Amino acid sequence: QELSSIVSSFDAISKAFSLLGSHFMAHAYCQIRCGLQRYELHSVDVGASSKEALNGMAGFLPTNAVSVARYILVNGDHPPGIVDILSNPLQVLIMKVASLPLISPRAARRLVMRHRVRSIADIPKVTFLTRPQRACLQLSPQPLSRKLASKLIDCIQRDLPPDNIAIPCGAFRRRHAQIPFLFLIIVSSSFECPVLNITRSSLTVVDVLRQNSLECEVIVEYDDARYRVRLRQTSFEHRHFAVMNATGSDEFVRRWRWRARDLGFTVGNDDRLYRNGAEIAPATSERALFAMMGIEYIAPRFRDAFPIDGTTTALPMMRSWSFRPYPPPRRVAFKHPIIKHTANLTVS
Structure with a gap:
């Protein structure tokens, strides 16, 4: 009964946030509610009492979600005020919940x-x-290759431990249509989780290309298609740097590292940024990371072939309004009737 009240509280909070227009917070609350519902069904199947279920919740859900649930339980069955939530450290906990991937x-x-x-x-x-x-x-549907890549990412996310999150980067984040190569950043709370063991139940590993303490690159077969998948593990604090470093093409990343070196920064292989030998505090967002380095922010869909600082390339139109990252919609040909006007009109 206590778990049911917590679930209903999260449902009410998510609806309140959706009414206020904050769809990201509403989505985060919905994810916590879904996790609690899954655990509630699990505890019912096991036959545990309500008190035992609350005590065992810490071993089933992420730590951040458990602390949020206990906060709701202590403050009563009714959801707290929206103003209190937004001015509370609870918002930080919600943003850190990594049971399912959060959408932007x-x-x-x-x-x-x-x-x-x-x-x-x-x-x-x-x-x-x-x-x-x-x-x-007019947005065209995703091509078949992109749909297969989305399903493959869902399978990898489902097989990961509950306190990990998989962020797709590379060509997938640049909205490419054909994606034979997947680059996933695995955000985890500890570096002891078995992320690099790619023996998944839903995937068939064809070949292991390379593997070290932070990265592994394999070839998997899924739905009659082969993908080259690279998984890189990082911490929650350095996720923005890892995602930025893994989003652009090879040419973009190369020029970005040259530009960072010219500005006095040192890019580490451990997803850390140094200047004058001292590590810089992690940025709060990817845009803040660009601003901190003094580089103009470039959207992910423009990081394919366009370099830093407006250098001329073979694709100068990628930053103009004529470039669209998705193919234009097919339009049905329609011929307008041609009205023939006579030159000499006689009025009777």
Whole structure:
């Protein structure tokens, strides 16, 4: 009964955040609620009492989710005020929950917009759509290679321990259509978890290319397709640097390291950034990391062939509005009727 009240509290908080427009926080609360529901069903199957279930929750869920659940339990069945949550260290705990991968606010807004547009478009009387809604409708579906890569990432995330999170980088983050190579950053609370042991139940490892204490690169076979998968393990504090370093193409990363060296920075192989021999405090976001180094922020979809500081390349149009990271939608050819006007009109 206590677990059910906690689950209902998380459900109410997620709905409140979604009404306020904070879809990222609502998604985080929904993930904690799903984890608690899974554990509640597990405790019912085992036949444990409510007190034993609460005590055993720490061994089943991530530590951050357990502390959040206990906070809700101590403060009563009703969810605390939204203002108290936003001004509380509880928000930091929620952002660190790594039971399932969190989507970005931009992706959450895009999902909500797409759902609303499709619900509007189903009504035949509504013919007027705003420009962002029309743009959402024009988004082409993911190609087959990208769908297979998404399923493969889901399988790897499901097989990881509950306190780990897999962040896709490389070509997947640059929104490429054909993805034969996956680069995943595994964010974990400790470096003792068996991330580098790639004997997964849902994957078939064809070959192990290389493996060390931080990285492993294998070839896996999934759904009649072979992928080269590289897993790199990092800590929660240095995840932004690891993701930034693994997102761009080889040319982009090479020029980015040259630029960092010219500015006096030292890029370590352990996902740390040094200057004058001292380690720099981890940045709060990827954009803050670019700003801290004095480099102009470049979006992930433009990190394919465009280098740092506007140097000329073979693809100068990638930063212009004519470049789109997804293929344009196919349009049906429509011929407008040609109205022939006579030169001499006689009015009777």
